[in-house]
Amino acid sequence: MTATKAELLQGTLDLLILKTLNAGPMHGYAIAQRIQQRSDDVLVVEEGSLYPCLYRMEEKGWIAAEWGKSDNNRRAKYYSLTRSGRKQLEEETAIWERVHRAITLVLQTV
Amino acid sequence: MTATKAELLQGTLDLLILKTLNAGPMHGYAIAQRIQQRSDDVLVVEEGSLYPCLYRMEEKGWIAAEWGKSDNNRRAKYYSLTRSGRKQLEEETAIWERVHRAITLVLQTV
DNA sequence: CTGCATACCTAGATTGTCAAGGGGAAAGTG
C-alpha cells in the first residue's frame, strides 16, 4: 500500500480488503483497483502486498476463494467473506475507530 | 505501540512523537507517558519502540537531544523539535489527514 | 502477430515494532 509515504498505516490492509469484499465477491486484482478508486488514488495496493495478504486471510478463514471468470473473460480467483470474516470486519472496524480516535486526541493537543 | 491489536498503525509513532514534542522539550520516558495519557490509554508506546525511534529521528535531524534533570531529579535526555522537525510534523500531519480521509472513503462504502 | 492490459504469483530485502532482557540512580519504606 503506497501513499506518498509508503509505510504509513501498516495493518489497515486487512480491514480495507474485508470492507471491500463486504460489498460482494470479487477477485484480487479488482479488490486492489476498487480500493484505489474509492480512496481517490491515495491508497495504492501493490500486488506484492495484496496476494500474500489474501493468502493469509484465507488461511485464517476470513475469506473463501473460488476460481471463475472475470468480466474480461479471464481466469480469476474470486474471494468472498465468510461468517468469520464478517465478524473480523466488525472487530477491525471497531479497532480502527478506537485507534483513530486515540490518535486524534494526541494530535489535537494544542 | 500497543492497542489491543498490536501491529495497528505502524508508521504513526514518528508523528505522535513530533506532535508531543511540539508542546515543548521533553525526555523520552515522558513522551511515552504523555502519548498514553492523551490517548486515554489506547496508545501504549513500548520502550523498545520508543528509543530506537527517537534515535532515528535524531539521525534525521528532526529532533535534538540534550542531557538534563527530570522533575524527579533524575538524569534524563531532553529532546526538542528542530526547524526541520517542525516541517516534518506539518508534512506528516498532512499525510495522516490525507490517508485518514482515504481510509474513511473506503470504509464508508455502503 | 505484436503489444498491452488483465490477473495471478513469489523471492528477497527492508523496516518498524515488540518482547525481554539489562543498568544505574533517586526516592520511598520499614
Add this chain to the structure above:
DNA sequence: CACTTTCCCCTTGACAATCTAGGTATGCAG
C-alpha cells in the same frame, strides 16, 4: 540503615507486513 520501587536509559533478537522486482499466462485490439 537496608531494601524496594520507580524512573529513565538502552540493546538484542525475532517477527510480521510491506515493497521491489521480478515472473507466467491469456484475451483482445490494432
